[in-house]
Amino acid sequence: MGHEQSIVIGAMKGGSAKTASTYNLAYSLAEQGKRFLAIDFDPQSNLTTCFGVEKTGEVPVTIGHLMISVLEEEDLPEKTRFIWEREGVDFIPAPMMLSAVDAKLRLEMGTGKILSTILDVVKDDYDYVLIDTCQSLGALTINALSVADDVIVTGNPQLLAMMGLQDFLKTVTKIQNRINNKLQGAGILLTICDARTILSKTIVEEVQETFKGQLTVFENKIPNTVKVGESIYYSQPLIEYAP
Template identity: 30%
Template sequence: MIVWTVANQKGGVGKTTTTVTLAGILAGQGKKVLLIDTDPHASLTYYFGIDSEELDNSVFDLFLHKQNLSKEQILQTLCPTSMNNLDILPATMALATLDRRMGNQHGMGLVLKNTLDLLADEYDYALIDCPPVLGVLMVNALAACERILIPVQTEFLALKGLDRMMRTLYLMGRSQKKNYRYTIIPTMFDKRTKASLEAYKELKQLYQNKVWSNVIPVDTKLRDASLAQRVPSVYTPKSRGVFAYQNLLTYILQVDD
């Protein structure tokens, strides 16, 4: 199983859209894909019309029962989506209490990694959608993945937020003696505006080859797909947004090959 974490310590930069669109393309190619929602706001979960507050189990329960975590329990937590080959481990608002209730307990940083190890034979890919804050959930998501995908809106406030994310990767990498592989993805790019053009230029200057050489453009059809609760690659397969994400997927698979 290949695991990618989609993270940034700023909200509204396209994390959930990136997660859903890449997962949908992979599932459409016949790959078995698992989505993991670790954001207490549960945007990824609600994307598929799932109200996790009405479910018996969620990602929170995996942390609650981490000492005796079993494959059977994880499979009971899984929810199918409306798309073949695509399942989700749903989030719930209870995740917002995780750091306060259990953040200092032994073994809290590897719950997601242990979960995915138990499911390794069930899926080809797993994509983890992160909350925009550093805490036990992001620590878990970073520890569990092979590559981090960092969507960054092409505007200057988002570039400032990226500074925090890069600092986090540096500090965690040093403490864990691990070099994180990551790709910065320019999102919501509007070539008609000077702000987008200037932000993209600075992004490339600051982070150079860590920045994907293409962009995800502003595309209202991605938002329409969300409203329809369908993955963009099915709802609007010929849109420029989906085309850009297909190119992104090709790039990621090449650099990880």
Template identity: 35%
Template sequence: MTAKRNETAEQLTGFEVAPNGPTGRPRTVFAVPAPLRGHGPARIISLCNQKGGVGKTTTAISLGAALADYGRRVLAVDFDPQGALSAGLGIASHDVPNIYDLMLGTVKDAKEAIQQTATPNLDVIPANIDLSAAEVHLVNEVAREQILARVLRQVKDDYDVILIDCQPSLGLLTVNALTAAHGVLIPLECEFFALRGVALLVETIDKVKDRLNPALELDGILATMYDSRTLHSREVLERVVETFGDKVFETVIGRTVKFPDASVAGAPITQFAPDHQAAEAYRQLARELITRGAIA
């Protein structure tokens, strides 16, 4: 029975199928993507979850680097006042043009705020604590939910994908990120309290889709900090798959101390520990997104 099921899955996907993965589905070996003949316009993906510490910034950094390694031109936008994405890539965020300046219009040209990282094809627009004042300054602006979209419109033709690392809230900044995006990726820690908030986030996504951005799609839910040794992690992942089905990525990110070590080093996990299973997991996620058509 299992052999027949795997054979059918292989015929449908066109990829080699291995034994079942953590999500309970046949594990697909996603093919290495072919090089692109041209670049742009970018597909914009917001990484959102109102709960902190679920792996949004780690995913933005590691996924961006993995896509860059596959020849995609990537722009990572730090949209969190904590500036963790900027720090995690070793990028200066103070005394330089940043996303706050672009949102307020004190810097007009978005290209002035873009910084190159040590990873070829991966650029960053940094953020710092100043961004925390943006909601106060923008509250009386006309079309305040669309300011980030107008900023990114200037540079979207230069990239294949733009990843927005959102702050852990559902305030005006996150609504801006959802209004600017084509898709949403939800990193979800395999823990019960993280699971409880997903329904509220999906409701917010639906409201933005209905009122501000009809093109917005849920690209998928990424299980993070998974520990196969604990029954709790396995039960949470099973519950997520039961609820969201194919919207849950087959790729699962395990818990490891290599992520904070890479952050301290200011480098993506794919460079800090390229042979580690965590680096391979993010390379698989990049391949899965490309296979799904979420990224060219």
């Protein structure tokens, strides 16, 4: 992956570690000297919480506000008002009202690329922009995929958790064909893997077999470990909490 990349972390299933992956990837790449912007694009504001923001409902300028500004043809505020920094990683927080933005995007015409207006203002400052999406394939996620260069699909190798994978990839193909032909499937990141269970091993093999020649399944898998939950509780990236 080259310079000025926008990467979306997505999946159709909740709890497949999209947020944990976005958060930790941000710090791992920042440690390698990359300039990083993470965008919380999920109404649940989980990524914002990971960064240690306690009252996500009280953040004055969020990605939701920026989306509304663009929708209303208003000027965007100064970057310093919406870009936050936590130990070398910049991020834009999300509020609860982001779900209202999703509804608004669906009501108005031509809203598929609203997020790109915001990215145009900030992306030159960064090597990577990472967007953490929500589990539903609503207008927000479509917006995220419409501006992205790459999408990393997270998958938790439990039978039911893997079932939305094909549907999600079908949507990625539709977006590639209809809205954003530079979008690439970077690969499938298997998360919360239990090396000890036969089911987990079987499903990992199945996924590798299914996507052979079609989409990379990253060889590095993320193990199931309590350290992830603990590190989030303490708002610390894993490279710090449990290197």
